[in-house]
Amino acid sequence: MAELDPVIHAQARLRITAALATLVADEQISFPRLQELLGMTAGNLSTHLRKLEDAGYVTVEKTFDRRTPVTYLALTKKGRRAFEDYTETLRSVLGETS
Secondary structure (H helix, E strand, O other): OOOOOHHHHOHHHHHHHHHHHOOOOOOOEEHHHHHHHHOOOHHHHHHHHHHHHHOOOEEEEEEEEOOEEEEEEEEOHHHHHHHHHHHHHHHHHOOOOO
């Protein structure tokens, strides 16, 4: 039986990855908007984003809008592929066919 990706499998990281996977390739979302969508604290979201970034699944772009810092997030190609593989493995474990 195939193993589920442990980086994505944690509940919070699965929610983050699933939310980012709804974006079109090369589209980004701001940190506050993702935080609002997921109902997570800034610290918790940051911690899980770091793990996803370390795995190469998420890009974190820090920039400025005038003088205000803004952080944008996106799923990388590797991250999108990992999420697709994760969902396919989950379907397999549950006995579903695609």
